[in-house]
Amino acid sequence: MTLQVKALGRRFGEKQVLQQVDFSVGKGEIVSLLGTSGCGKSTVLRALAGLDSDYEGKISIPSDQRVGFIFQEPRLLPWKTVLANATFGLKGDRKENEEKARRYLELVGLKEAEKLYPRELSGGMAQRAAIARALVTEPDILLLDEPFSALDAFTKMQLQELLLKIWETFGTTIILVTHDIDEALYLSDRVLLLQGRPSTLAKDLKIALTRPRSRGSAALGKWKEDILDLLEGKEQTYDYSLVTEIGQKA
Numbered sequence: 001m002t003l004q005v006k007a008l009g010r011r012f013g014e015k016q017v018l019q020q021v022d023f024s025v026g027k028g029e030i031v032s033l034l035g036t037s038g039c040g041k042s043t044v045l046r047a048l049a050g051l052d053s054d055y056e057g058k059i060s061i062p063s064d065q066r067v068g069f070i071f072q073e074p075r076l077l078p079w080k081t082v083l084a085n086a087t088f089g090l091k092g093d094r095k096e097n098e099e100k101a102r103r104y105l106e107l108v109g110l111k112e113a114e115k116l117y118p119r120e121l122s123g124g125m126a127q128r129a130a131i132a133r134a135l136v137t138e139p140d141i142l143l144l145d146e147p148f149s150a151l152d153a154f155t156k157m158q159l160q161e162l163l164l165k166i167w168e169t170f171g172t173t174i175i176l177v178t179h180d181i182d183e184a185l186y187l188s189d190r191v192l193l194l195q196g197r198p199s200t201l202a203k204d205l206k207i208a209l210t211r212p213r214s215r216g217s218a219a220l221g222k223w224k225e226d227i228l229d230l231l232e233g234k235e236q237t238y239d240y241s242l243v244t245e246i247g248q249k250a
């Protein structure tokens, strides 16, 4: 087990946002956190990333696991080039760091863009640069907070494919916050559904579909409908236990 969350709770003043959230993530799994706006997805991710320590409960990540974080917006330093952004904060030999960064820039498709400044990049290129910057630290666990939600549909698809390529290449454990059900179903081994006020983990859905997946498949469409119903709190015609295997119906 790479990461374990036990009885995670978080309150902001009077407001309890998360309560008793329990889950674990195995090495090399892709897990999405899905839920309606404001349910606390980012709050979970920030706690996992160590960006917030005022939570209740316990988060265990083995000390040898390096964690990388990718935000919704690229957060590049405007006065630095793509290459300098990718190496920013790295210790050690500058030339070596740059060589390493170049390899990751090539992987994300920005080989030709290393001398450009953030203002010269499209939204997709900027997010690719942010991904390269995270990869340079060679993370075992990659945490992503709605990383593609500001992008157009086509660019979003391209970056989803890039994320799968990174996962295939490095076996990275990936935890992704999204409110895009298609994205969660297309990418994930498991979809964790946060629900309620305060939020708890309502469902742990195992997406037992092989990859590459077909975005337009009837199986994914059916499960999207079901997840929408779950999020809307509609009466279900079928019985979901907390752990449900998606794909048996496919």
Ligand SMILES: Nc1ncnc2c1ncn2[C@@H]1O[C@H](COP(=O)(O)OP(=O)(O)OP(=O)(O)O)[C@@H](O)[C@H]1O
Pocket: 012, 017, 035, 036, 037, 038, 039, 040, 041, 042, 043, 044, 179
């Ligand atoms: N620093 C903070 N101070 C006070 N309230 C906060 C803080 N951070 C988050 N919250 C509250 O916690 C709740 C959950 O926020 P969070 O950003 O985790 O939700 P989310 O599910 O990621 O939402 P979205 O999908 O809209 O990004 C919200 O009601 C938010 O207002």
